[in-house]
Amino acid sequence: MQIIENNKIQEKVYTKKLQNGLTVMVIPKKTQKKYIIWGVKYGSIDFHFAIDGNEITVPDGIAHYMEHKLFEQSNGTNSLDVLTSIGVNANAYTTNNHTAYLFEDSNDKFFDALPEYMNYIQNPYFTDENVEKERGIIEQEIMMYDDYPDWKIYMNAMKAMYHNNPINIDVAGTKETIAEITKEKLQDAYHSFYRPENMVIVICGDFEPEKIVQEIAGKVTLQNLEQKVQRLYPEEPDEIVQPRIEAEMNITRPLFMIGYKDSVACENQIKKELAIDVIFNLLIGDSSTLYQDLYEQELLQSQPTLIYENSDTYSHLLIQGQSQKYDEVITKINEAIETLKQTGIKQEEFDRMKKKLYGEYVKSYNDAESIATSFLQNYFRKINPLDYFEEFDGITKEYTMQILKEVFDPQKQIVSIVKSKQ
Amino acid sequence: MEKKEKEIKQGIKLHLIKTDLFKTDMMSVILTTPLTRENVTKNALIVSMLRRGTANLKTQVEISKKLENLYGAGFECGVDKYGDNQLLRFYIDSINDQFAFDQNEEILKNALTILLEIVCNPLLENGKFKKEYLDVEKENLARIIESKIDDKDLYAYENCISNMYGDQGFGLYKYGYLEDLEAINVDNLTEHYHNLIQNSKLDIFVSGNFDESKVEKIVCENENIQKLKPRIENYVLNNEMTEDKPKVENVKEVIEQTDVVQGKLVMGLDVASKCEKVQFKAMLYNILLGSSANSLLFQNVREKASLAYSIKSVYVKQKANIFIRAGIEIANFEKAVDLIKKQLEMMKNGEFSDADLVAAKEYVKAGINAIETEQDTGIIYYIGQEISKTNTTLDDYRKNIDAVTKQDIIEIANNAQLNTIYFLKN
Known part of the structure; x- marks a missing residue:
């Protein structure tokens, strides 16, 4: 054993x-x-x-x-x-x-x-x-x-x-x-x-x-x-199908989702995931200027959420939120991503985000159900969840910047909207 | 697990739940106040305003950065309906000090201090809430209230309740009302806040692995706590004995239309029995009726008749109600209602086995064990005990469940009367 x-x-x-x-x-x-x-x-x-x-x-x-x-x-x-x-x-x-x-x-x-x-x-x-x-x-x-x-x-x-x-x-x-x-x-x-x-x-x-x-x-x-x-899985091209897709439902608060189609091949999945988490938090986390601005302008009411899914055949990340003026929000998020690519990450912010993520991983070991589910889901991705704690030291600002440029590629971006039915 | 409590001042209580099962400490401040049409919207707004900033941490960004540095301590707040009361809840969960990189970081102490600061020492300008913040929060709350309809299951449930109770107490929507928002301004909201913080029942919970005397000292010496005055608790005592359930002459039927693919059915029942220990009996009745996979509703409406995927019943002990909720094909409305009514009759006739009752007891006991194994469930259980002025230990709880007989369940069934049928369709 x-x-x-x-x-x-x-x-x-x-x-x-x-x-x-x-x-x-x-x-x-x-x-x-x-x-x-x-x-x-x-x-x-x-x-x-x-x-x-x-x-x-x-x-x-x-x-x-x-x-x-x-x-x-x-x-x-x-x-x-x-x-x-x-x-x-x-x-x-x-x-x-x-x-x-x-x-x-x-x-x-x-x-x-x-x-x-x-x-x-x-x-x-x-x-x-x-x-x-x-x-x-x-x-x-x-x-x-x-x-x-x-x-x-x-x-x-x-x-x-x-x-x-x-x-x-x-x-x-x-x-x-x-x-x-x-x-x-x-x-x-x-x-x-x-x-x-x-x-x-x-x-x-x-x-x-x-x-x-x-x-x-x-x-x-x-x-x-x-x-x-x-x-048997069909060949999947790297390119997206269409940059935008919309639907209408009987809801009062429209939803938006920004997705990035990501390459399946990856050298170190855990490191990559941690880096994406850091980027997301820097970009539009609670303490980010972008989130505060959008909140003050009444464009966002709550923080968007991040979903990162990957397997042997697909990989993508999704940012989902709610806004009446979703297109304005998407434009601002896109601008912030490009700015971050230019200006880079401040050391203080980077350290704070790592500390935050470390705490969140510790918290996920509170409960038998979430522990077992995490080991199971990660098994199918060939990952041992305990390795997250080991990889923390390995992610650097430079690595994170590299992932930012690789994954947040405007060519691979899609937008999905669910509007309010008039 | 060990539970202790200490009255800090009249109307202000500290509850300590000591347990070594978790890697986190969870702390919570809860204000309890009667649900009234006059205050419900204001209270919801106060929760939003408090998280915007404190006298010392003036912006949300400052609060967030502090929490991020405490290893991503998570702050949450919200309003809840508990019988005829509104609870204003503020939570932080943070990792236990033993997991810090540096042992002197005092995560628990810092997190608790921030929590008390958020609730008791808000950012005020010239003694009032900031107008710019209030404008944003009023808009936000308006969106939340409007979006009630976005979750159709919940919308149907809320509408059934408001049809049963009208515009008071339990019938109110916990986030309040659009038409009441307009009249709220910094003057009357600030005044309302002071009134609330100085007069509401206030409970502080800390759950985790800590030195109790140390936590007690942190709270008692906290300057925000010291500023609070003793108060006479003012809230509505609800329990299974306080609720009058007159005989229902005609079952109310309400059908509303909106754009849904699936029809949402809610049936509200009154539990009119006032027998001793009725809550334990009604709890088991509810499980046999529709809470577990073995229940009559699940077995007969879902499994045998294939009428629903989602069907369940919930017991609201504070108001002595049971609500049956199902998602069904719109054309099957009458068929489903008839079949559900038939299940209520079967309960009256005691058409369930002794083994079913034993299984239902196990089901409740699994829930009782969760009070110890889930940190937030523990706090929710003890605030419930506190508000209903009961003191059932977990052992007593188990014993009371064990003591319920088939005859007891039949008695409840014969006193459970259908009050309202609500259907949301296309």
Whole structure:
């Protein structure tokens, strides 16, 4: 078992790769809460693949549909209900690039719930009837998202940025695509991707790492496929699709999003992410002149937020905010970026931002759920979150300036707007 | 976890929650005042004005830089509705001193001092709030009030409440009203602030790993605290016994239209029972009805009838209400209402198993444990106890939950009456 320790924040992570390729990570924490999350590297972008060279395309939204259906058991029970009855809080979610099944225990019921949890993820039970039943529920979920302006602006940004990468399609699919999902298609997708080598389990709580890993290992029954499964992603050009995309919704406060399409290849992802965080804070953080000016001029009411997402196939950063006069705000942000490129960063500001970010990373180790989720999501990016603390010393003003010039490229910028409907 | 409290002056209390579970210290100042149409908008505005600057840190930039240097200590403020009261909340969370680069930085002390300064020693010019700031904040608040409609789920929920309670107390919108903004100026707002800070119930919470006597000393010796006068607390005591729930003759049905893809349904129920320990029983009733994945609403409206993705019920103990909230296809309105009503009947008939009740108890107990394992949940629990003048220890809380029987739940079900059905559609 591999142990990585960080003395600054007094945390350790134990990692064991089981013989079948499934990775188990344990972050011990002396708290009443126990959290387990099981991630499958299978998300909405994985709908086109080849098994031993035979190409298969499944309908959009199938990974998410599977997440809903996996709880169904052959004995007629639903594992979500069973786990809830045991007294743990179970859930699941699907993203672009992974699906995750989890439960949280604060009642000392962890080991009561574990067998059911391990069982349902590894034993799907799809029938024509139960697949059909879910369609109405998922349709309502899709419609719920249709009323969320935040979702609209994000999806539109993806459409403006990506020509071919399937991140530009909705995680849940559409009413039309989910209509094509059948028991057989779910089975195919399950057998292709729900394999130990595609999976990681992360556990946080009051555990003895050796013991819990052994317990988990004893309950893993899934096998790797003999056939070779290859994910097929379309070529994605470096260029954006269109610089601007707009939508209208019945909202009073228009939303804006500035996005930069970024190159996927990167030497040190953590350093880059830290540098982007520093730039964002310098640019439009609480203490920035730009934010204060925009606030005083009543152009912004609250600080915009930064989202940085990247995987093997996509990478972008997004700045999202709310303003009646969004175009004025975007112009000012663009001016400030160019000015920062010219004038450079002051040492005092740089140090203050690093201190701020350090504090924020320390804070993220407060809670079993956020710790486990962070290790899981970063695992799929091949990152160990504890390394953030090590890389802090390595980011310099010069490096940050280099990232500023590379990433904040006007040619790669898109703007997504959700206006108020007149 | 250990909880201690100390009355610093009449009406001003310090609460210390000592715990070594977190890497952060969380501190909060909470002012509690009755919700009235006259003051609700002013109070919301005061929260915005206070974060603009203090006598010593004159701008938001100065405050932000200070906090950034304290390892990104996070400041937040806001207003909340708690029964018929409005809470004005100010929070800072900062990393514990042991994680500082230099052990002499005194993060907790500095953060606490800034927090008290923000609440008690605002930036005033010639004894009044700055007009330029007020103009901006009035505009900002106007935008917040207008944007109520942007979150359709919440909008429907708020509208159901205001239809049930009208223009007073719990029926009011916590951010106030556009038409009341105009009359607010630096004179009447400054006067209102002084009145609020000298007369409201004021609670200070500090949660984290610290030396209690040291924190007590920091607070008691703080000059902003010393300037405050003792006060007679003035707020509305709400709990499950204070609320009168007359028999509903006709269920009110309100249908409103706006531009939505999905219809938003809210059904408000009165819990009319005044039996002993009703809150614990009603809490479990609510979970069996619609709070957990095993609940009747989730199972029968979502899983079996596929009518909704999102459906849940929430219990508002201060007002003895339960609200059922669902996102449904607009054409399915009547079908959904009928099916939900059927679930209410099933509860009355006790159509749930003993195992369901046991599971519901576990569900509540997981929530009780969260009071210790989540720093903000701890503070929210104890301010709730403080305002409702109860002192339920976590152990008592668990025991009370364990003691609830199936018969108790049926009793609640038979005293839970539908008051209002609200539907937001296209």
